[in-house]
Amino acid sequence: xxxxxxxxxxxxxxxxxxxxxxxxxxxxxxxxxxxxxxxxxxxxxxxxxxxxxxxxxxxxxxxxxxxxxxxxxxxxxxxxxxxxxxxxxxxxxxxxxxxxxxxxxxxxxxxxxxxxxxxxxxxxxxxxxxxxxxxxxxxxxxxxxxxxxxxxxxxxxxxxxxxxxxxxxxxxxxxxxxxxxxxxxxxxxxxxxxxxxxxxxxxxxxxxxxxxxxxxxxxxxxxxxxxxxxxxxxxxxxxxxxxxxxxxxxxxxxxxxxxxxxxxxxxxxxxxxxxxxxxxxxxxxxxxxxxxxxxxxx
Numbered sequence: 351x352x353x354x355x356x357x358x359x360x361x362x363x364x365x366x367x368x369x370x371x372x373x374x375x376x377x378x379x380x381x382x383x384x385x386x387x388x389x390x391x392x393x394x395x396x397x398x399x400x401x402x403x404x405x406x407x408x409x410x411x412x413x414x415x416x417x418x419x420x421x422x423x424x425x426x427x428x429x430x431x432x433x434x435x436x437x438x439x440x441x442x443x444x445x446x447x448x449x450x451x452x453x454x455x456x457x458x459x460x461x462x463x464x465x466x467x468x469x470x471x472x473x474x475x476x477x478x479x480x481x482x483x484x485x486x487x488x489x490x491x492x493x494x495x496x497x498x499x500x501x502x503x504x505x506x507x508x509x510x511x512x513x514x515x516x517x518x519x520x521x522x523x524x525x526x527x528x529x530x531x532x533x534x535x536x537x538x539x540x541x542x543x544x545x546x547x548x549x550x551x552x553x554x555x556x557x558x559x560x561x562x563x564x565x566x567x568x569x570x571x572x573x574x575x576x577x578x579x580x581x582x583x584x585x586x587x588x589x590x591x592x593x594x595x596x597x598x599x600x601x602x603x604x605x606x607x608x609x610x611x612x613x614x615x616x617x618x619x620x621x622x623x624x625x626x627x628x629x630x631x632x633x634x635x636x637x638x639x640x641x642x643x644x645x646x647x648x
Contacts, residue, residue, distance in 0.1 A: 381589035382410035388423040388431070389415060389438040390576065391527035392465070392501070392549050396609040397438070400602045404593060411589055419527040420444040421498035427453060427581065435590035438578040438597070440465070440549075441500035445577050454579040458591065462598045463576035464612040467504055468550040469564040470535055473557075477544055479564040482512035485545060488521065492534045492546035495524040500574075501531065505547040507571040528552050536560045549574070551610040576611075 389397055394417045401413045416423065416434075424444035427434055428451060437454075439445050448454055469485070471477050477488065485491050494502030502524065509515040525531035528548050535546040536559035545563065553562050578597050584590045596602055603613040 379588075379592075380410070381408050381586075381592055383586045383589055384412045384414055385435050385586055385589055385593055386414045386433055387416070387436045387438060388427065388434050389417055389436075390420045390423075390440040390500075391417045391529040392440060392552050393417065393438060393576070394529060395555050396551070396606060396611070399605050399609075400597065401593075403601060403605060404596050408589075408592075411593070417527075417529075419494065419499040421500065422527070424448055425498070427583075432583055433585040434581050435584040435586055436578055436580055436594055438462075438576065439500075440574065440576045441503065442575060442577065443500065443503075445579060448579070448581070453581055453583070455582055455584070455587075455591075458594055459577060459579040460594070460598055461575050461577050461614050463606055464614065465549045465551055465574040465576065465610075466568055467501075467508060467547055467566055467571060467574070468553045468562045469545055469547055469566065470532070470553050470560040471545050471563040472535060472540060473559050473561055475544065475561070475563070477563065479545065481564070482508060482566055482570070483514055484564075485509075485521070486514055486517055488544035490523050490543045491518065491521050492523045492525055492531045492543050494528050494531055494547075495526060499525065499527055501528040501547070501549060504571045504574060508547065508566055511570040512566075532556055532560065554610045575614075 387397070397415060398413075401415075405411055420439040420441055421444055423437065424439065424447050427437065427448060437445065437448060445454070445459060449459065469479055469482075471479070479485070493505040494500070496502035496506050506515065509518050523534065523543055525534055525546075529552065531546045531548050532552050532555075534540060534543050535548075536556050546560075550562070550565070553560060578594055580587070580590045580594050598614065606613050
């Protein structure tokens with residue numbers, strides 16, 4: 351039994367070692383040319399920082415970024431926007447739309463980030479908000495247009511699950527994307543919008559103009575995931591694939607986290623998964639064997 355256990359453990363070690371080797375990003379190949387990215391407006395400040403980090407190893411790569419509401423960008427891609435190499439969306443729905451239309455390269459879609467909602471007010475506001483229901487006391491509340499802005503969809507979920515959806519609709523002012531909502535609340539000329547619902551990461555970019563008045567419980571709206579994928583229309587396939595993988599890498603994670611995003615761990619490699627499975631199975635068998643031996647003695 352000991353010999354078999356040691357053999358299995360050795361096999362697992364080899365598999366784990368293979369998994370670790372496979373998990374390391376390739377260093378030999380470098381890429382060049384432009385990568386055209388359509389990305390959620392809430393990534394406006396952070397994505398260029400990730401790109402700058404990537405360029406340290408790939409100095410010949412350039413990036414062309416188009417930021418906007420994820421739904422609007424998805425519609426533009428469907429309408430033939432060209433060339434677009436990578437779509438980096440908030441919410442699953444825009445990616446689902448493109449995948450169902452056959453626009454994504456199979457195997458490149460991935461979840462990269464998570465975010466949360468924040469209710470913001472102008473920096474000089476004296477309004478106190480201690481729950482979602484307090485929004486009903488305000489004059490106007492800005493949210494993203496739910497027809498194209500995922501942040502607006504999440505805001506409407508928040509209202510529905512808080513029991514105020516029907517009552518608050520007359521107070522809502524729609525923004526064309528989440529940054530537009532931020533601008534409406536933070537504008538020096540704003541004299542009627544008392545609050546807005548944005549992503550926490552957007553609020554953090556403008557703490558000199560707005561303040562986070564209330565952070566709603568996350569069980570009042572669906573989990574907010576950001577996903578990316580390479581598009582079939584790409585004109586720079588190898589570079590697009592490599593940078594898309596880089597978005598979910600351990601190198602990029604600290605950059606996203608510094609902006610307030612939560613990152614999703616890299617998927618375990620096949621070798622690593624095999625290793626964990628083998629070790630777990632052998633440990634389970636060993637525990638059962640000890641228990642059986644003890645029972646026989648007792």
